[in-house]
Amino acid sequence: xxxxxxxxxxxxxxxxxxxxxxxxxxxxxxxxxxxxxxxxxxxxxxxxxxxxxxxxxxxxxxxxxxxxxxxxxxxxxxxxxxxxxxxxxxxxxxxxxxxxxxxxxxxxxxxxxxxxxxxxxxxxxxxxxxxxxxxxxxxxxxxxxxxxxxxxxxxxxxxxxxxxxxxxxxxxxxxxxxxxxxxxxxxxxxxxxxxxxxxxxxxxxxxxxxxxxxxxxxxxxxxxxxxxxxxxxxxxxxxxxxxxxxxxxxxxxxxxxxxxxxxxxxxxxxxxxxxxxxxxxxxxxxxxxxxxxxxxxxxxxxxxxxxxxxxxxxxxxxxxxxxxxxxxxxxxxxxxxxxxxxxxxxxxxxxxxxxxxxxxxxxxxxxxxxxxxxxxxxxxxxxxxxxxxxxxxxxxxxxxx
Amino acid sequence: xxxxxxxxxxxxxxxxxxxxxxxxxxxxxxxxxxxxxxxxxxxxxxxxxxxxxxxxxxxxxxxxxxxxxxxxxxxxxxxxxxxxxxxxxxxxxxxxxxxxxxxxxxxxxxxxxxxxxxxxxxxxxxxxxxxxxxxxxxxxxxxxxxxxxxxxxxxxxxxxxxxxx
Numbered sequence: 001x002x003x004x005x006x007x008x009x010x011x012x013x014x015x016x017x018x019x020x021x022x023x024x025x026x027x028x029x030x031x032x033x034x035x036x037x038x039x040x041x042x043x044x045x046x047x048x049x050x051x052x053x054x055x056x057x058x059x060x061x062x063x064x065x066x067x068x069x070x071x072x073x074x075x076x077x078x079x080x081x082x083x084x085x086x087x088x089x090x091x092x093x094x095x096x097x098x099x100x101x102x103x104x105x106x107x108x109x110x111x112x113x114x115x116x117x118x119x120x121x122x123x124x125x126x127x128x129x130x131x132x133x134x135x136x137x138x139x140x141x142x143x144x145x146x147x148x149x150x151x152x153x154x155x156x157x158x159x160x161x162x163x164x165x166x167x168x169x170x171x172x173x174x175x176x177x178x179x180x181x182x183x184x185x186x187x188x189x190x191x192x193x194x195x196x197x198x199x200x201x202x203x204x205x206x207x208x209x210x211x212x213x214x215x216x217x218x219x220x221x222x223x224x225x226x227x228x229x230x231x232x233x234x235x236x237x238x239x240x241x242x243x244x245x246x247x248x249x250x251x252x253x254x255x256x257x258x259x260x261x262x263x264x265x266x267x268x269x270x271x272x273x274x275x276x277x278x279x280x281x282x283x284x285x286x287x288x289x290x291x292x293x294x295x296x297x298x299x300x301x302x303x304x305x306x307x308x309x310x311x312x313x314x315x316x317x318x319x320x321x322x323x324x325x326x327x328x329x330x331x332x333x334x335x336x337x338x339x340x341x342x343x344x345x346x347x348x349x350x351x352x353x354x355x356x357x358x359x360x361x362x363x364x365x366x367x368x369x370x371x372x373x374x375x376x377x378x379x380x381x382x383x384x385x386x387x388x389x390x391x392x393x394x395x396x397x398x399x400x401x
Numbered sequence: 402x403x404x405x406x407x408x409x410x411x412x413x414x415x416x417x418x419x420x421x422x423x424x425x426x427x428x429x430x431x432x433x434x435x436x437x438x439x440x441x442x443x444x445x446x447x448x449x450x451x452x453x454x455x456x457x458x459x460x461x462x463x464x465x466x467x468x469x470x471x472x473x474x475x476x477x478x479x480x481x482x483x484x485x486x487x488x489x490x491x492x493x494x495x496x497x498x499x500x501x502x503x504x505x506x507x508x509x510x511x512x513x514x515x516x517x518x519x520x521x522x523x524x525x526x527x528x529x530x531x532x533x534x535x536x537x538x539x540x541x542x543x544x545x546x547x548x549x550x551x552x553x554x555x556x557x558x559x560x561x562x563x564x565x566x
Binding site: 051052055057059060061063064095096097098222223224225226236238243244330332333334335337344346348350358359361363367368370371400401 | 404407437438440442466467468469470472474475486488492495497499518519520521522523524527531544545546547548555556560562
């Protein structure tokens with residue numbers, strides 16, 4: 001974070017270039033990203049992202065919390081896909097513990113995870129289109145996002161900071177009409193995606209602003225550690241849901257959309273295609289939802305049901321113990337990666353055998369994707385910076401942690 | 402599901418492609434290995450790290466072409482105090498391996514791998530910022546998240562969670 005000095009380490013190349021500061025409160029930087037640009041007229045000579053304005057020290061805070069207290073913190077890392085964060089953390093701790101998760105919990109996790117992906121992509125699509133000048137798409141996207149947030153509220157009690165996936169399963173049984181509501185949404189959603197595409201995909205202004213803009217080759221994307229749609233838009237076919245399946249994704253059929261052009265339009269097409277694939281996964285999860293418990297059979301780790309807690313002494317003791325002392329986790333370390341809407345999200349957790357994690361590190365997809373920004377922008381026009389930043393879909397909460 | 406105990410015997414593990422590759426190149430580069438919870442960890446010698454990474458990236462039997470992550474753990478008061486950790490991923494084989502290097506707490510430094518993976522840039526800067534581990538040969542080793550005039554390295558274990566007041 002170089003914000004103490006006005007011009008961190010950029011020396012003027014020649015008299016004809018000029019330094020332009022963008023952000024950290026610029027509306028198109030999706031949070032608090034500051035970008036320092038060296039421009040020659042309208043052309044970008046150099047671009048330097050400056051981050052850290054949203055650094056909250058979550059990794060340090062995790063070291064002072066019990067394992068189950070970390071779950072709400074993970075919501076706040078990438079606040080557009082809280083359930084993906086919950087999932088990745090829960091999977092990592094379950095791997096440390098060697099816990100097995102019942103099928104119904106796994107399918108619920110897949111279903112909610114895909115709804116989160118849709119939620120996140122809708123915010124991306126709306127804001128990205130608005131950055132480039134298409135206002136209407138934003139309103140359309142937030143109309144559907146509102147319905148997803150209502151579903152989140154129904155199942156977890158929270159619209160955004162859900163904390164729904166817990167270590168050992170999910171927090172609550174879904175309410176009675178929940179699956180019907182999800183199905184209703186899943187049935188109409190593809191027609192809504194058609195609406196977005198009608199507004200954008202063939203729109204000549206959209207195409208001119210995105211096609212051939214901010215190109216990224218597959219080699220550069222891989223070398224810089226890009227992942228997710230940013231990488232798939234450059235033609236690298238990798239999706240951790242299919243390639244390293246977790247939480248039962250091997251039971252679902254879905255395509256991994258890729259594009260070869262590597263420009264803003266290619267990344268846009270990848271994400272829009274993902275919207276359709278995700279809703280397909282939601283439908284499969286609804287069709288095949290197994291019956292059974294939603295929590296693992298591990299009384300020392302999983303909080304007991306409310307009813308048991310009030311009628312059985314053991315359950316009350318376990319509840320008291322988990323809440324006041326946490327639970328211990330065997331020594332060791334794991335790295336669990338999941339495919340978040342933005343790419344590879346990974347949790348590296350080290351346990352020293354106590355009730356608090358010794359070290360929690362979050363591998364942030366956005367941090368790696370942000371490193372591609374100079375490659376995307378240098379040598380291009382100033383107006384394309386906004387399109388480039390929008391196309392890599394960054395969330396500053398995840399970058400700065 | 403009971404946890405299987407970790408395997409740390411090099412003899413048992415040497416069939417793993419990454420370990421076989423490093424042992425075949427230079428047995429001195431491997432200080433140890435661990436297979437735990439389906440994950441492979443290799444402890445590399447500090448002096449060999451850059452070459453080991455190069456080998457793992459380019460050798461066709463390993464093909465760990467993608468660097469997922471660079472991070473660090475502080476094991477205060479043990480010595481060597483720091484462990485710098487690299488998570489590599491093979492896109493062709495969908496496999497992961499973890500490389501670890503142990504560094505002493507007394508002015509910790511290690512060679513940068515930004516020349517192999519330019520994407521290590523932010524990861525190494527973050528480790529430098531939050532742990533104070535220096536990466537020699539890094540193109541722009543400056544604080545990434547904390548302000549430039551910040552004192553101390555917040556993720557070290559001797560740094561209080563509430564910060565200094």
